Amino acid sequence: MTEPILEVRNVTKMFGSVIALSEVSAKFYSGEVTCLLGDNGAGKSTLIKILCGVHQPTEGEYLFEGEPVRFNSPREALDRGIATVYQDLALIPLMPIWRNFFLGSEPEKGWGPFRRYDIDFARRTVREQLGDMGIQIRDPDQPVGTMSGGERQSIAISRAIYFGAKVLILDEPTAALGVKQASIVLHYIVRAKKRGLAVIFITHNPNHAYPVGDHFIILRRGRILGDYRREELEKDELMNLMAGGEDLVKLQRDLARFEEELELAD
Amino acid sequence: MASKTISTARSDERVAKVGAVRGIFRRPEVGASLGAAVIFVFFAAIRPDQFPTIHGIARFLDPASTLGIMAVAVALLMIGGEFDLSTGVMTGTTGLIAGLLSTQAGWNIWPAMLVALIFALGVGYLNGWLVVTTRLPSFIVTLATFFILRGANVGVTRLVTNQVRVSGIDGAPGFHLARTIFSTEFTLFGVAFRTSIIWWIVITVLASWILLRTKYGSWIFAVGGDPEAARNVGVPVDRVKIALFMTTALAAWLVGIMNDMRLRSAVASQGIGQEFVYIISAVIGGCLLTGGYGSAIGASIGAIIFGMARVGIVFAGWDTDWFYSFLGLMLLVAVIVNDYTRRKAEEVSTAAAKARTEGE
Known part of the structure; x- marks a missing residue:
């Protein structure tokens, strides 16, 4: 395995007395899709906001191409290709x-006061x-x-690629989309990966994550619950991990009981 | 495979057809152009001997020109998502500054005009700076500016001249050259047209060029459409907004100077109430009140509609009191038409997007 393009080591993020992330370490590689999964409040958003420069870690290290970095704004991260x-x-x-x-x-194009927007180039390039x-x-x-939601996602993604992104962070790109639209976006994710980008795909839908992911990081309550290569993981296991394993069993039991109660009430 | 080919071909046809319809509806100035045509025909039918003649056209282009200069600048600002209520009274302020300096202090008209220009740009900058730093609605900030200037116009003029007007500007050195440049007449087809019409056309073309053919135009649409999104991709949102406020102030200076040259005097109440006429022209021209959409040419067509109504009412022999009622009616119709055409455009292209997705 080559060197990771992005890495966080023992990153902790506190908001006042709330621990949003606790000693999280993760590596992200070029030419791979890393899926960041977790329930609401698991710390996904906090982690990507650190990666893209919105937040700075309270403790721990952030490395870009092996070098420790500290981004003070999304613009700084963008200038490095994130x-x-x-x-x-x-x-x-x-x-x-x-x-x-x-x-x-x-x-x-053009010179001096006649400097103008190269509209033909823009139209042609967008089409291409x-x-x-x-x-x-x-x-x-x-x-x-x-345009439809999927098409808009696609424009945003191809814009990032065109302007030389090395790392593409996608924050729940499929969350608001129907099945067909979501599949369009998933195809884009695969294409971006084939172009050698490191794709970080945030979702809480294992059905979207499993088909495209090479590497899965599951967060829960601000900690890393699991970090797996695709080969190491079955889809069912992923679903269980997402829901928190035993919680899912408990949920099934609870629902069964609830159903009985409803039947009795009738 | 076969069925897929067929469905793709069918969706192609649909897209092409709705594409043509959308093409017509998509331009923001469509409603205004139709309105202008209707009003022209209306007054032409009432006074066919006067209104649709070259003389009649010269008559209604006169008020349309100064109004149009302002409406174009106001339209740029509205596309950028802001309002400026101090534009009307600023035409008075700039005229008074140039007038007072040239008549009371005995200045040459050119440096007097320069001081008025610097003042206008300063107030425009201040308006913009206050809006972007306090994040208060520009409606409120410029309403304050409006009242401050309105009071100062009368206060200062009375203090210096003991009157509410400044007269005798034509006695200032340099006046005749300035008049030739800013407010005279030229003859075309044997009829005298105001030179302000040339200024107006040049400004409309320049504004359209900036809006549609330079990156600054994209930035103006973007800061009005979604300032946060624009900031995220690196558009200098605050600088664009401040520049737009300075542009309306610059236009107000130009119109203020034109008034000085034409009337050879300036009154302290000049321009009050006109700010709404500029905004209405821009809205009739297709500007959305919410920003991010509009056209400079549309605003000019809106100004032509006002010019036609103002002159047409006189030609028709009606009481000019009705002009403002007409203004209100036009605004209402324009807002409804704008809303309708925009929704039509979106409906049509949503259908196109759906057809395309189904084709895949």
Whole structure:
């Protein structure tokens, strides 16, 4: 195994007296999809916010390409090639696809006062980039707000890739999507991995994680509950781990009892 | 495989068809253009001898031009997600500053105009700075500016001249050159047109070019559409907003100077109430009150509608008191039409997106 592109060592994050993460260590590799799983409140969001520069760890080390780093803002992380696709996507709904794609990094041509937006290049590039990712757009002028959730995720992901991301952090990209849309996004994740990116995929849906993941990190109550390679893990085990194993058994028992009670009440 | 090919082909057809419909509805200035056509035909039918003549056109383009200069700047600001209520009264303030300096202090008109310009840009900067640092609604911040300037316009003018007007600006050195540049007439087809019309067309073209053909245009749409998202991808949101407030102040300076040159005097009440006319023109031109959408050309067409109504009412021999009722009615119609066309555009393209997904 080569050197990890990102690594956290014994990272602890406190918010006042609340311990959001406790001595978490994890490694993330290029050309792999690492799935970060866990229930609400498990610490997934805190961990990715540390990785993408929103939060700084209270204790512990953060290494990028083997070097200790400390990011004070998402912009600093982005400049190193750590791109985050947030749930709200940072896309402007009323603007055309191509304007959104290049927002903040517009291609220009011309000289002096005639310096202008290279719109032909932008339109063409957007069409090509999305085409490469397997999404055919007929009209780059379509406002982003009129596209489906899966398409918007796809635009945000291909934008990150185009601008040279080495690490792609996806925060619950499939959470609000239907089955078909989610499968489009999962295809994108695989394509990004094949291009050599380290993909960190946050989800609480093992059905989405298992097919694409090479490596699974399960968080629970701010601690690492398990860190597995895909070969080491069956899908059922993953589901059990997610739900917390014995909790699932207890839940089944509780529900059975509840059902009986309802029948008795009738 | 066969069925898949068929379904893809079918969805292609659907997308192409709705694409054409959407193309028409998508431009923000569509509603305004239709409205302008209707109003032109309406007044042309009432006074076919006067309204649709070259003379009539010159008449209604005159008020449309200064209004249009302001409406274009206000539209840029509204696309950027902010309001400026101090624009109308600022046309008075800048005119008074240049007028007082040239008549009372005996300055040459050019440095007097320069001082007015610096003052306007300073107030524009202050408006923008207050909005981005306090994060208060720009409606409130610029309402305060409006009242401060309104009071100062009368207060200072009365203090210096014992009157509420400054007259005799044409006695200032340099006046005639300035008048030639900012407010004179040119003859076309034997009819006199105001030079402010040229300024207005140039400004509309320039604003459209910035909006649609430069990165700054993208930034303006973005800061109005979703400032947080824009900031996340590195757009300097605060700088863009401040620059837009300075742009409306700059336009107000230009119109203030044009008034000085044309009337050779300035009154302390100049421009009060006009800020709403500018905003209404921009809204008729397709600007959303929520920001992130609109057009400079649309705002100019909105200004033409007002010019036509103002002159058409006179031609028709009606009481000009009704002008403001007309204004209100136009605003209502414009907001409803804007909302409808935008929803239409979104419906159509949602259908297109759905057709595409089903085709896959």
